[in-house]
Amino acid sequence: MLTLINTNTMQPAIAPIGIDYIAGAARQACIEVDLVDLCLADNKDTTLRDYFSKRNPELIGLSFRNVDDCFWPSCQWFVPKLAEQIKAIRKLTDVPIVLGGVGFSIFAQQIVEYTKADFGIRGDGEQAIIELYEQLQGRRHFDKVAGLSWWEDDTVRTNKPTWPEPLSLSTGRDTVDNVTYFNRGGQLGIETKRGCGHNCIYCADRISKGTFVRVRKPMEVADEAETLLTKGINVLHICDSEFNVARNHAYAVCEEFVRRGLGKQLKWYAYMAVVPFDAELAAIMRKAGCVGIDFTGDSGCEVMLRAYHQRHKKQDLANAVRWCKDNGITVMIDLIFGGPGETPASVRESINFIKQINPDCAGAPLGVRIYPGTDMAITAAAEGPMETNPNIKRKYTGPVDLFRPTFYISHLLGPNPARLIKDFIAGDKRFFEPIDEANAALTDHNYNDNTELVDAIKTGSRGAYWHILHKLRT
Numbered sequence: 001m002l003t004l005i006n007t008n009t010m011q012p013a014i015a016p017i018g019i020d021y022i023a024g025a026a027r028q029a030c031i032e033v034d035l036v037d038l039c040l041a042d043n044k045d046t047t048l049r050d051y052f053s054k055r056n057p058e059l060i061g062l063s064f065r066n067v068d069d070c071f072w073p074s075c076q077w078f079v080p081k082l083a084e085q086i087k088a089i090r091k092l093t094d095v096p097i098v099l100g101g102v103g104f105s106i107f108a109q110q111i112v113e114y115t116k117a118d119f120g121i122r123g124d125g126e127q128a129i130i131e132l133y134e135q136l137q138g139r140r141h142f143d144k145v146a147g148l149s150w151w152e153d154d155t156v157r158t159n160k161p162t163w164p165e166p167l168s169l170s171t172g173r174d175t176v177d178n179v180t181y182f183n184r185g186g187q188l189g190i191e192t193k194r195g196c197g198h199n200c201i202y203c204a205d206r207i208s209k210g211t212f213v214r215v216r217k218p219m220e221v222a223d224e225a226e227t228l229l230t231k232g233i234n235v236l237h238i239c240d241s242e243f244n245v246a247r248n249h250a251y252a253v254c255e256e257f258v259r260r261g262l263g264k265q266l267k268w269y270a271y272m273a274v275v276p277f278d279a280e281l282a283a284i285m286r287k288a289g290c291v292g293i294d295f296t297g298d299s300g301c302e303v304m305l306r307a308y309h310q311r312h313k314k315q316d317l318a319n320a321v322r323w324c325k326d327n328g329i330t331v332m333i334d335l336i337f338g339g340p341g342e343t344p345a346s347v348r349e350s351i352n353f354i355k356q357i358n359p360d361c362a363g364a365p366l367g368v369r370i371y372p373g374t375d376m377a378i379t380a381a382a383e384g385p386m387e388t389n390p391n392i393k394r395k396y397t398g399p400v401d402l403f404r405p406t407f408y409i410s411h412l413l414g415p416n417p418a419r420l421i422k423d424f425i426a427g428d429k430r431f432f433e434p435i436d437e438a439n440a441a442l443t444d445h446n447y448n449d450n451t452e453l454v455d456a457i458k459t460g461s462r463g464a465y466w467h468i469l470h471k472l473r474t
C-alpha cells in the first residue's frame, strides 16, 4: 500500500491536484492507495497517530507544494516545518518516506538533505513513484527511478527527471475530497499540459516542470472537467504554467469544451503569457467558459520587459487587455517591481502605462524571488558577492542561501521602494499594492493564510483569488 500525505495546510485551501493524478496512476498499476489530508484534518497530530496505529503501508509519500510563500514582506519558509513533520511521522512508523511536489522539485536534493527524508522525486510523480514502489519491493535499483534523490552511505544521490511525454493523466479525481476543497477554496485546479519553453528570468517552472511543453489530449482534459462537473464543481483554475504556451493546444482544448457545451456550465481562469495571444483565441476561450485571465505582464516599460527576458512588448499588453474586454473576459496583469535595473522612472512608466491600457486589475508586488538555476540567480551572482550586493534582500543572517527566501530589489528604488510604488499608484483601486512595511495594511494580496479570502469563500464567493479580492475592494 502507498499512503500519500498532503502537508500543505495554507488557507484558503487549494486541493492537492498532484495527489489525485499520482493516486490514479498508482491504482492503475494495481497499488492500493490511501490519502491522509492534513489540510482537511481538525487535528494533524491525532490524525497521523490514529492512521499509523491502524495501517502499515509499504511507502509514504509526502506532498510538499510550497517551499516558501514567495512574498517579500512575509518571507515565510516552510522547510523546517516539513522536517518536523517527518520527525513526527518517524516516531509513529519506520516505513520509508518519499517527498515530491512542485516546490519540492525546485530544491529536491537540498530538501532531502535538510529533512533527512529517505527519498525525493523531482518532477512528475505518476510514473516515478510507481517505479520507486516496485524497486522497494524488488532489487532496489534506485538509479533507475527518474528524478529520484536517495541516500547512499551519508550522501544524497540524484537522478535526472525524464519529463514523460505524451502526457496522459487519470481523469477520475476521486482520491482527494474535491467537493470540500471547492467549498473551502472556491475553485478547483485542472492541467492541460506541463512544461514551458519560455525563459522568464525569475521562473523556476523550467526546473520543476521541464523546458518543453508536454500536452494532454483535449478530450482527456474535457473528460476530467466533466468528472468535476458531475460533483457540482463548476469553477476551475487551469494549473499550467501558461495556458497559451503552446497557443494551438490551448485553442484545441477550448474547441473540445465548446463541442461538449462545457462553456455554458463551467467558469474557468488561466495564467497566460502575453504572447502568443490574439482575438480568435480570446473569443473561443470565452465560449469555452473562460471568465478571467491573469497575464504574466511583468512590466509596462520596455527596458524592464527585456530585463525579465519577456517576449512581449507594451503594445502586446495593450492588445491583450483589449481582446479580453471585447470578449467579456476579466483581465488581470501581474507585474513585478524591483528587478535588475528598475528605477523610479521605470516604475512610473510601468504604472502609468497600465493605468492607460486599463485592465480590471493589476498585481504590483515588490521583489523577485531568486531561485537557483534561473537567469535571475546568474544575473545576481554576476553583480559580485551577494552578501554585500545592495540589491539582495533577505530576512535571515549569515551567508546568502538561495534555498531560503532571498529576493532581488533594485537599490535604485531607494530606502522605501514599496512607498515609492504606492505613491505612483496613488490609490488607484485597480492595483494590488505592495506592502509598505513601515505602514502595513491589514489586508494583502498574499494567498498565504488570507482571512479576507477565506471569509469571502465561506459566504459564497467563487473564482480566482485576484478576482474575488478585486470584487471585494471595488
Ligand code: B12
Pocket (backbone or CB within 6 Å): 008, 010, 011, 012, 013, 014, 015, 017, 018, 019, 021, 022, 060, 061, 062, 063, 064, 065, 066, 067, 068, 069, 070, 071, 098, 099, 100, 101, 102, 103, 104, 105, 120, 121, 123, 124, 125, 126, 129, 187, 188, 189, 190, 191, 203, 204, 205, 209, 237, 238, 239, 240, 241, 271, 445, 446, 447, 448, 465
Ligand atoms: C496554479 C497555481 C496556483 C493557483 C492554484 C489554483 C488551483 N486551484 O490549484 C493559485 C493562484 C491559487 C496559487 C496560489 C499560490 N501559489 Co501557486 N502555482 C500554481 C502553478 C502554476 C501550478 C500548480 C499546480 O497545481 N500544478 C499541477 C500539479 C499536478 O503539479 P504538482 O503539484 O507539481 O504535482 C506533480 C509533481 O510535483 C509531483 N508531486 C506532487 N505531489 C507529490 C507527492 C509525492 C510523494 C511525489 C513523489 C510527487 C508529487 O507529481 C505531481 C504530478 O506529476 C504553480 C507553478 C507550476 N507551473 O507548477 C505555482 C506555484 C506552485 N505556486 C507558488 C506559490 C508560492 C503560491 C502561493 C504561496 C502564492 C502566494 N503567496 O499567495 C499560493 C499558495 C496557495 C496554497 N493554498 O497553497 C510557487 C511555489 C514556489 C515555492 N517557492 O515553493 C509556484 C511553483 C509558482 C512559482 N514558481 O513561484 N498557485
